[in-house]
Amino acid sequence: MEIINCKICLTPNTRPRVIFEGDKICNACKYKDKKNDVDWPKRKNELKAICNKYRSKTNEYDCIVPWSGGKDSSSVAYKLKFDYGMNPLLVTFSPLIPSIVGVKNRKNFLDMGFDNVYFHPNEKVSRILSKRFFRERGNPKVHWDAGINSLPIQIACEKNIKLVFYAEHGESEYGGRVLNKDSDKIRNFEEVIENQIGDDPQNWVSDEINMYNLQPYIYPKLEVIKQKQITPYYFSYFEKWDIHENYKFIKSKTKFSENETRISGTFQNYDSLDDYIDPLYYYMQFIKFGFGRALRDASRLIRNNHLERDKGLEYVKAYDGEFPDTEFQTILKFLNLTTEEFHKIVDQHRNNEIWEKSGNTYKLKFEII
Amino acid sequence: MLKKRIITTLTLQNGILFRTRNFEPDYRYTHNFIDMWSVDEIIILDITRKLKFGDKNKKFFFKTLEQISKNIVVPLTVGGGIEKLDDIKTLLNNGADKVVINSVALESPKKINSFASKYGKQCIVVSIDVKKIDNEFIVFTDYGTKKTNYKLKDWIKIVQDEGAGEIFLQSIEFDGSLEGYNYEMVNHISQVINLPLIVSSGAGNWEHFEKLFEFDFVSAASTTNIYHFTESSIKSLKNFLKTKKLEIRV
Amino acid sequence: MICIIDYELGNKLSIKNALSKAGFESLISNSKDEIKSADSLILPGVGSFNEGMDNLKKLDLIDILEEEVLGNKKKILGICLGFQLMANESSENGNTKGLGWINNSIELLKVKDLKIPHVGWNNSKVINKSKFIEQLNADNLLYYNHSYAMRINNDEKFKIILGCEHEDSFISLGAKENIIGIQPHPEKSQLNGIKFLKNCFGGFNA
Numbered sequence: 015m016e017i018i019n020c021k022i023c024l025t026p027n028t029r030p031r032v033i034f035e036g037d038k039i040c041n042a043c044k045y046k047d048k049k050n051d052v053d054w055p056k057r058k059n060e061l062k063a064i065c066n067k068y069r070s071k072t073n074e075y076d077c078i079v080p081w082s083g084g085k086d087s088s089s090v091a092y093k094l095k096f097d098y099g100m101n102p103l104l105v106t107f108s109p110l111i112p113s114i115v116g117v118k119n120r121k122n123f124l125d126m127g128f129d130n131v132y133f134h135p136n137e138k139v140s141r142i143l144s145k146r147f148f149r150e151r152g153n154p155k156v157h158w159d160a161g162i163n164s165l166p167i168q169i170a171c172e173k174n175i176k177l178v179f180y181a182e183h184g185e186s187e188y189g190g191r192v193l194n195k196d197s198d199k200i201r202n203f204e205e206v207i208e209n210q211i212g213d214d215p216q217n218w219v220s221d222e223i224n225m226y227n228l229q230p231y232i233y234p235k236l237e238v239i240k241q242k243q244i245t246p247y248y249f250s251y252f253e254k255w256d257i258h259e260n261y262k263f264i265k266s267k268t269k270f271s272e273n274e275t276r277i278s279g280t281f282q283n284y285d286s287l288d289d290y291i292d293p294l295y296y297y298m299q300f301i302k303f304g305f306g307r308a309l310r311d312a313s314r315l316i317r318n319n320h321l322e323r324d325k326g327l328e329y330v331k332a333y334d335g336e337f338p339d340t341e342f343q344t345i346l347k348f349l350n351l352t353t354e355e356f357h358k359i360v361d362q363h364r365n366n367e368i369w370e371k372s373g374n375t376y377k378l379k380f381e382i383i
Numbered sequence: 384m385l386k387k388r389i390i391t392t393l394t395l396q397n398g399i400l401f402r403t404r405n406f407e408p409d410y411r412y413t414h415n416f417i418d419m420w421s422v423d424e425i426i427i428l429d430i431t432r433k434l435k436f437g438d439k440n441k442k443f444f445f446k447t448l449e450q451i452s453k454n455i456v457v458p459l460t461v462g463g464g465i466e467k468l469d470d471i472k473t474l475l476n477n478g479a480d481k482v483v484i485n486s487v488a489l490e491s492p493k494k495i496n497s498f499a500s501k502y503g504k505q506c507i508v509v510s511i512d513v514k515k516i517d518n519e520f521i522v523f524t525d526y527g528t529k530k531t532n533y534k535l536k537d538w539i540k541i542v543q544d545e546g547a548g549e550i551f552l553q554s555i556e557f558d559g560s561l562e563g564y565n566y567e568m569v570n571h572i573s574q575v576i577n578l579p580l581i582v583s584s585g586a587g588n589w590e591h592f593e594k595l596f597e598f599d600f601v602s603a604a605s606t607t608n609i610y611h612f613t614e615s616s617i618k619s620l621k622n623f624l625k626t627k628k629l630e631i632r633v
Numbered sequence: 634m635i636c637i638i639d640y641e642l643g644n645k646l647s648i649k650n651a652l653s654k655a656g657f658e659s660l661i662s663n664s665k666d667e668i669k670s671a672d673s674l675i676l677p678g679v680g681s682f683n684e685g686m687d688n689l690k691k692l693d694l695i696d697i698l699e700e701e702v703l704g705n706k707k708k709i710l711g712i713c714l715g716f717q718l719m720a721n722e723s724s725e726n727g728n729t730k731g732l733g734w735i736n737n738s739i740e741l742l743k744v745k746d747l748k749i750p751h752v753g754w755n756n757s758k759v760i761n762k763s764k765f766i767e768q769l770n771a772d773n774l775l776y777y778n779h780s781y782a783m784r785i786n787n788d789e790k791f792k793i794i795l796g797c798e799h800e801d802s803f804i805s806l807g808a809k810e811n812i813i814g815i816q817p818h819p820e821k822s823q824l825n826g827i828k829f830l831k832n833c834f835g836g837f838n839a
Contacts, residue, residue, distance in 0.1 A: 030410040150416050150613045207561050207587075208404065213610035214561065214588035219619050302411075362415040367399050385747065386754040386774075420823060423754060456651060458776060458821045480644050480679065480821060481778070500726075502642075503680040503714070505750040505778045548750050548778075579752050602753060632754045632774060 017304070017368065017380040023313035024326055024382055028303040028368060031209065046317050054254055061252035065098045068177050075103040077177035080166040081130065082106060082288050083120035085270065086181045089260040090249045091128060092267055094179060102179075104130040105169055107161040107230075109289035110144060110154070111348055115271055116288025122269040133165050139227040143218065144291070145349045151212075152298040152363035154291055154349065160215045160231040163206050170244045171234050182250035184210075201246035203233065257285060258320040279307035279336045281329040293338035294345050300335040301360055304368040304378055308334040330382050386632045387596050388423040388603035389620060391612045392583055393451075394430045395463075398443030402609045403430070404559035406512070406527035410609075414447065418614040419455045421621060423632055426483065426551070426581075426605065427451065428510075429463025432526065436470045445477060452478025460508055471502055483551060485510040488542065489524050489531055495545035508581070509542045510551040511535070513568055520571055527555040535568070536575050543578055550576070551605070554584040561587035561608065564595045573600060581605050589623040596629055635659040635834060636671035638698075640688040642714065643677030644820070651820035655830040665697045673834055674698075674707060678714025682723040682739065682781070685714050686731065695732065703734065706811045710833055713779055716814030725781050734812055736788035739781050744799040750780040755817075757795035757805040765794060765806065765813070765832045769825045775805070775817035776826070782816055783807075 019026040020040040027034050033041040070076040077094060081087040081104035094100045104124075109116060124130055140157065148154040166178050183198045197205055207214065215231035249255075261284050264270045273283040278293045279300075286292050293307070300306030312326035338345065346356060361376075369376045393414070394403050400417075401408035408430065419425070429444045444463070452459055461474045462483025471482050482502075488495050488509050499507045512523045513535050520535035533541075542550060552572075554565035564585045582595055583605035592604045610616060624631045635652060637645050637659055645661045652659045652675075659675075660667060668674065676698075678685060689695050701707040711719050720731045723739035731739070742749055756772035766773060773795055782803035786793055795806035797816070806815045813833060819826035 028411070146615060150615070151610065152413070204560065204562060208559065212402075213608065213616075216588045216590075217611075217616060217619055219623070220615050302413075363413050365399055365411060365413055367397070367411070384756060385751070388753050452646070453650065456654065456821065456823045456826070458778070458818070459647075475644060475679070476646065478644075478646050480647060480818075500681060501684060503684075504780055505752060506679050548780075549752060577748065579748050579750065602748070 019382050020313070022323070023317045024305075024309055024323070024330060025313045026303070026305050026309075026380070026382060028305065030303070042313075043317055049254060052254070057252045061098065064177070064247075065094075065100055069099060070101050073101055075129075075173060075175055076101045077179055078103050078105050078166045078170050078175050079179050080105055080107075080162055080181075082109070083116055083123055084286065084288055085261045085264045085284060086257060088119075088123050088264050088268065088270070090179055090181050091123070092126075092264070093249075093253075095128070100177075102128065103169070103173070103175065104128050105166045106130060106132045107158065107165045108132060108134045109291070110140060110158055111290035111344060113288050113290050115273055118271055119287070122271075126268060131169060133161075133230065135161065135230040136227060139223060141348055141350060142222050145351065146218075148294075148298075148349055149359050152302050152359070153295060154298075154345075155289075155295050156211060156213075157215070157218070157231050158289075159206075159210045160233075163203075163211065164215075164231055164233045167234055167239060167244065167246065170246075171238055171242055174242060176243050176245060178244065178246040179249050180246055181248070182255045183248040199248060199251040201248060203236065207233075256318045256320075257314055258318060261285070276333075277307070278338045278340055279333060280311045281308055281333055282311050285311060290341045290344050291348065293341050297335070297338050298360070298363065301363050302365070304380065305330075305382065306334040306336070308332070308336075309382065327382065334382075335378075384630050385602075386423070386630045387601075387624075388581075389592070389617065389624075389631070390424045390426055390581060390603050390605040391417065391422050391617070392426040392428065392605045392607045393417065393612070394428050394607060395444055395447055396431050397440065398445075398447040400447075400609065401430070402559060403607065406430075406555055406558055409559075412609045414451065416614075417451065417612045418617045419451075419457065421614055421617040421633075422457060422612075424458045424460065424603070425451070425455060426460045426462070428461075428483065430526065431463070434464055436464060436466065436473060448477055448479075462508070462510065468498065468501060471498060471506075475502070475506075481506050481508055481548070483508045483510045485512070486524050488545075488547075489522070489533070489538075492541050492545050495542060495547050499546040499548065504546050504548045507547050508549040508551050509547040510553065511538060511542070512553050512555055513565075514555040515568070520568055523555060527558075536572060539572055539575050543576075547578060549579045549581060549602075551581045551583065557585035558583075559607065560585050563587055563591040564604075566594065566598075569595070569598050569601065573598065576600055579603070583607060586611065589620050592620060592624060593627050593629070596624075634671050635673045635675060636668055637661045637675045637677060638668065638694065638715075639663040640676075640685070640692055640694060642680040642685055642688055643712075644679055645677055648675060648677055648712070648820045651826060652830060652834075655827045655834070657830070657834050663692050663694060668694075668697055668701060671707070674701065674709040676709060676711045676715030676718065678712060678716070678718065679778075680714055682714065682717060682725040682731070683727075683729040685718050686729055689718070689732075698732070702812060708811045708834075709813070711812070711814045712820070713816060713818055716816055717781060717783065719812060719814055720783055723781060735783070735791050735807075735809055735814065737783050737786055737791065740784050742780055742782050742803065743784075744803075747799055750778060751782075752778045754822075755797060757797045757817075758802070760793040760796045763792075763794040763806075763808070765808070765829060767832055768828050773805075774825055775819065775822040775829075777805075777817045779816060783814070 143157040147156040296307035315321035402410040460481040461479035522533040579602040581603040586606035796802040
């Protein structure tokens with residue numbers, strides 16, 4: 015297969031579910047153009063109407079924000095409370111390996127007057143699942159994805175809170191397969207299961223893991239969600255989504271700390287800070303698809319005109335696919351692997367479509383241009 | 384007692400394992416974790432568009448086929464683009480125990496008979512791709528894109544008459560969906576099917592498999608979900624089915 | 634050295650791989666010299682009966698096989714169609730004569746509740762104990778894929794070891810001196826299959 019990358023944002027066609035239609039422009043960039051045509055004031059009014067309808071008259075919780083403490087989910091939470099006058103309950107599924115800066119940012123944000131349900135799943139179970147999925151899928155965070163998908167909805171069901179506001183719809187914003195035309199507005203459970211988790215968490219029962227261990231990851235029954243009229247929206251449908259604007263916004267309104275140093279694998283220090291396992295997640299993306307965090311971050315900024323393409327390309331050449339040295343020992347310990355076992359697993363996820371072996375090293379067969 | 388079979392079906396594009404949705408490949412995956420022991424059979428389909436057996440690019444498929452068949456000790460069924468007897472011979476010489484045919488049968492149903500006569504009925508699996516149009520189950524061809532004039536029940540009758548060994552039934556809308564098999568489609572053919580039947584498309588959680596086997600004429604459940612291909616998943620599935628008192632090989 | 638007879642039918646490579654897992658070296662050949670020099674033989678088979686007999690005749694293998702098997706009592710394992718060819722005749726494609734080493738016929742399967750072809754993993758009942766089935770798991774689970782089988786035994790020298798456990802039983806495994814016939818596919822039956830191959834070629838007769 016010929017490997018090409020987007021003329022605008024650099025994204026290669028190895029990215030799962032990205033679509034190139036003959037020209038070298040990816041569907042995320044095309045969607046971005048469509049975003050300019052959107053009647054944003056109309057969408058904002060839509061949100062106002064939803065909020066007016068569901069705002070609690072007795073100041074009880076009226077919406078849930080799945081929240082990590084990062085710039086994106088904090089922007090959503092802030093705006094809902096202070097701009098739209100809602101009473102959000104922030105729901106956090108604990109990062110696999112919580113980072114210090116993440117903890118700090120969460121505390122500082124909560125101090126502005128928010129309540130937070132912080133769910134800490136059994137760490138032993140989490141580590142077993144993480145190791146299994148790192149091995150089988152080259153992704154140590156599969157169960158975390160299932161958790162952040164389920165937990166806010168579980169709590170919405172328990173507390174009868176009808177609104178849930180996720181941040182952005184990844185498939186349309188960043189390139190992917192959108193299953194139906196409303197999926198950029200309302201979170202489609204099937205789409206999440208198919209594209210992100212890929213499998214039903216109930217299937218993860220094994221000798222080491224039983225149904226009780228899997229409770230945090232299992233999505234509530236669709237009939238119950240329907241009956242309680244719970245709707246999970248994407249905030250990105252109502253307000254033009256721009257992660258760099260979110261960063262500036264949250265910096266201006268709150269005590270937000272960036273990472274002390276450049277995050278490994280990329281050029282920035284303010285996006286996706288809260289989990290020490292993230293560098294591994296992005297490193298494996300590089301192994302599987304030939305592009306890493308630097309490209310991912312650059313493409314998002316280029317697309318929204320916050321970064322020149324040439325500069326983005328420089329960053330990619332300098333940092334993409336960088337090995338997560340700083341976090342390596344922490345990650346090894348969490349996954350209970352030796353260095354050899356780790357590298358063996360990594361190599362099993364290199365497909366020979368994009369990697370060639372020369373001696374003991376691997377080289378990418380294509381170049382981002 | 385003849386056991387119900389669990390089959391993993393791998394779809395390869397240019398030799399790379401891909402997951403598909405509505406028959407469109409959308410996610411590439413490594414084939415290094417495919418369970419060869421707990422699963423009952425493996426089917427490998429070459430879904431590379433417009434690739435003939437004589438084409439030099441077919442070599443990518445054969446390379447992956449070789450890597451997989453070296454370690455396999457369960458039956459291997461291979462297909463994708465078979466047009467003539469020689470193609471079948473090539474596959475059988477490269478590790479296949481059975482072959483799957485699809486388009487060639489639709490173009491010329493008599494070929495089913497001619498293939499079965501030479502290689503034995505038990506070697507020939509006919510795969511049927513179905514989509515529901517205006518409340519009818521219609522057979523499609525060309526990787527699920529072109530409608531044929533056959534209604535599902537009629538085509539099954541022809542396939543059975545021409546001497547196929549097994550039928551592999553896929554539902555285009557349900558492919559890659561994780562929400563369960565197309566039970567309506569399976570129910571629809573209950574009166575006409577008399578060959579061993581493998582049903583695919585839509586396997587999500589283990590209960591879906593249990594529900595599929597409630598149709599007792601279903602011989603095997605196939606999953607194309609790459610995450611079901613690992614040893615842990617297959618073992619987990621079979622243990623679940625065993626608790627439901629199904630005749631399964633564990 | 635085990636010689637897997639190449640008469641252009643059958644999944645010879647699978648058999649070779651399985652033999653190797655069982656610890657045996659093998660070669661795939663139809664050369665008279667290699668058949669003669671082999672310690673044991675395997676007659677594989679996936680295909681139709683008359684295609685099988687035609688190919689054996691076309692490749693001029695019948696004489697050499699009879700010499701080695703009936704004359705020199707060389708051990709031979711017939712798998713699936715290979716086993717069936719050793720019978721007198723088969724009703725597949727009209728009545729076709731077989732090699733006639735086992736004085737029985739091959740007929741279309743007729744088992745209540747069993748579809749044709751009989752494909753999948755099935756148990757078998759022990760009819761007569763034998764070292765061939767030692768250490769196979771309790772219900773002798775093996776992989777079958779056939780429409781025809783040897784249903785009745787008229788050959789007093791042919792001992793039935795396993796009968797498939799359906800009402801109208803058919804013979805899954807039997808042996809007559811140096812001739813062993815197995816209807817299911819040991820090369821596709823995982824551990825049970827490998828154990829069987831080990832037992833079979835480990836150095837003893839029925």
